[in-house]
Amino acid sequence: xxxxxxxxxxxxxxxxxxxxxxxxxxxxxxxxxxxxxxxxxxxxxxxxxxxxxxxxxxxxxxxxxxxxxxxxxxxxxxxxxxxxxxxxxxxxxxxxxxxxxxxxxxxxxxxxxxxxxxxxxxxxxxxxxxxxxxxxxxxxxxxxxxxxxxxxxxxxxxxxxxxxxxxxxxxxxxxxxxxxxxxxxxxxxxxxxxxxxxxxxxxxxxxxxxxxxxxxxxxxxxxxxxxxxxxxxxxxxxxxxxxxxxxxxxxxxxxxxxxxxxxxxxxxxxxxxxxxxxxxxxxxxxxxxxxxxxxxxxxxxxxxxxxxxxxxx
Amino acid sequence: xxxxxxxxxxxxxxxxxxxxxxxxxxxxxxxxxxxxxxxxxxxxxxxxxxxxxxxxxxxxxxxxxxxxxxxxxxxxxxxxxxxxxxxxxxxxxxxxxxxxxxxxxxxxxxxxxxxxxxxxxxxxxxxxxxxxxxxxxxxxxxxxxxxxxxxxxxxxxxxxxxxxxxxxxxxxxxxxxxxxxxxxxxxxxxxxxxxxxxxxxxxxxxxxxxxxxxxxxxxxxxxxxxxxxxxxxxxxxxxxxxxxxxxxxxxxxxxxxxxxxxxxxxxxxxxxxxxxxxxxxxxxxxxxxxxxxxxxxxxxxxxxxxxxxxxxxxxxxxxxxxxxxxxxxxxxxxxxxxxxxxxxx
Numbered sequence: 001x002x003x004x005x006x007x008x009x010x011x012x013x014x015x016x017x018x019x020x021x022x023x024x025x026x027x028x029x030x031x032x033x034x035x036x037x038x039x040x041x042x043x044x045x046x047x048x049x050x051x052x053x054x055x056x057x058x059x060x061x062x063x064x065x066x067x068x069x070x071x072x073x074x075x076x077x078x079x080x081x082x083x084x085x086x087x088x089x090x091x092x093x094x095x096x097x098x099x100x101x102x103x104x105x106x107x108x109x110x111x112x113x114x115x116x117x118x119x120x121x122x123x124x125x126x127x128x129x130x131x132x133x134x135x136x137x138x139x140x141x142x143x144x145x146x147x148x149x150x151x152x153x154x155x156x157x158x159x160x161x162x163x164x165x166x167x168x169x170x171x172x173x174x175x176x177x178x179x180x181x182x183x184x185x186x187x188x189x190x191x192x193x194x195x196x197x198x199x200x201x202x203x204x205x206x207x208x209x210x211x212x213x214x215x216x217x218x219x220x221x222x223x224x225x226x227x228x229x230x231x232x233x234x235x236x237x238x239x240x241x242x243x244x245x246x247x248x249x250x251x252x253x254x255x256x257x258x259x260x261x262x263x264x265x266x267x268x269x270x271x272x273x274x275x276x277x278x279x280x281x282x283x284x285x286x287x288x289x290x291x292x293x294x295x296x297x298x299x300x301x302x303x304x305x306x307x308x309x310x311x312x313x
Numbered sequence: 314x315x316x317x318x319x320x321x322x323x324x325x326x327x328x329x330x331x332x333x334x335x336x337x338x339x340x341x342x343x344x345x346x347x348x349x350x351x352x353x354x355x356x357x358x359x360x361x362x363x364x365x366x367x368x369x370x371x372x373x374x375x376x377x378x379x380x381x382x383x384x385x386x387x388x389x390x391x392x393x394x395x396x397x398x399x400x401x402x403x404x405x406x407x408x409x410x411x412x413x414x415x416x417x418x419x420x421x422x423x424x425x426x427x428x429x430x431x432x433x434x435x436x437x438x439x440x441x442x443x444x445x446x447x448x449x450x451x452x453x454x455x456x457x458x459x460x461x462x463x464x465x466x467x468x469x470x471x472x473x474x475x476x477x478x479x480x481x482x483x484x485x486x487x488x489x490x491x492x493x494x495x496x497x498x499x500x501x502x503x504x505x506x507x508x509x510x511x512x513x514x515x516x517x518x519x520x521x522x523x524x525x526x527x528x529x530x531x532x533x534x535x536x537x538x539x540x541x542x543x544x545x546x547x548x549x550x551x552x553x554x555x556x557x558x559x560x561x562x563x564x565x566x567x568x569x570x571x572x573x574x575x576x577x578x579x580x581x582x583x584x585x586x587x588x589x590x591x592x593x594x595x596x597x598x599x600x601x602x603x604x605x606x607x608x609x610x611x612x613x614x615x616x617x618x619x620x621x622x623x624x625x626x627x628x629x630x631x632x633x634x635x636x637x638x639x640x641x642x643x644x645x646x647x648x649x650x651x652x653x654x655x656x657x658x
Contacts, residue, residue: 092442093444094444106451108335109458
């Protein structure tokens, strides 16, 4: 694996595939996600998000290819389990255990589990330690699961649909807690979601899965820089579409709105839209929706130069 | 970094590696309801045995039955070594004796509870409720988690079953010289190593069923059926052949021990049923051979073949049956470990 010195990749997948019988849940998935990023894994239901995350934590074994975490550790191995925190969908905690016993159990199942930190977070969340996990609300359970995952002091935190069962307020609080943890520990985060709003605020790296394949993968800034919404006369739209990859083509009577991918490296050539056209920045949500509507299109922006936040392979 | 300030006070208290006692606590916490329920069932059963055992021991002493040891060939221990009849004393003891088969029938299925309450749910519940996604991704990992559970719960199973069968052995002690431990009494099912081995087997088959089926109710059903099948098969078919049985032809006295088969053939070679044998013996006694009817028939060409396991083989047969079950259980547990590792390694 082409690692930069110091093992700077949070997650690397090479031709990764998972098959159930004749069905490919995930295929030909190659990713290299730098460390220190907040990665949003989006896609419609049954796109393979959970499969990819379960492969990353070793709950599933790949049918083809391989996957490693935190600088090349085989996913699911003893060392990987130590430094990867995982929050499964709906937390997957024991409903008949109290919060205190759940923390104690997690402490016994991990080396270097920071019990004091987990307890401090529970106190902060004003959850009674004697409460049974089964009696908690979805948001409280997600917060407890996050507390346990963070108390492992992971280098990579993987969350499967952490927001799906939360109401908007709990969602907000959960993401705030997550972002605070990123700021505090400097960890990498990969979370799956089919909620595309608010992604821009939290995620700085996007992986879009559709039908078991990676459709879009890249730094959010790069993706946004590489896409423009061109608005111009419908008569010239076909000529423009022949020149540039069009993600979304929406035409009114006289006007065409083309969401196009522009080459980032050769900014000079395409900084200006063609004569008579207007170029607008697009938001992440708009971009994600455009790709979701067009499963055939794909985008893998060039990796960017070394930055303070991490490197791409 | 803000992280270092938060870490500083907690780092010294953290254990350097996973403690076995910690994983034991996890096992206890997850199974304590089942473990306590099983203990309650066994304590109650043991108390029943103690209650009847005390009265049986008291009767045995007061009736001075120790002197009425079974003499081979005599009628069910009715004659002691001095040739004196114990018939009256034995009649008074029948109440205690008859209770054996009832209690035995009640306790025969007890080992299955280890499979139903602990073994089958152990993995099936994790898969069914999805909690394996939490447990298997923790630092300990699924192999270590399962191996600890298997060892702790097997130790619990052996300890509980052994303690119970020790009470059974104390309870049955007065009947050993009278009825023996082998033969038609059924006591080998709950007496000694076989009882303990069946408990371990129930646990193992339950764990494997849970690993394979991943659903609690089917796992309980399948492990129960498998356990009953093995127990019935061992009682009805296998046990008689664990050691090659002895054969007595035209023996002057009926052999004691466990009679596997008892066949009379007429001089013409046809197999006689019991009423025909009784009829022929009656004819023999009518012909003046009241006390040596069998010998009289032997002399007239009848052939009496008894295939049996002598009483002295009790512990050898127990050892073989229990050992076989333990080996089978170990294989099932290894298969469960392999399945769990492979299923989603």
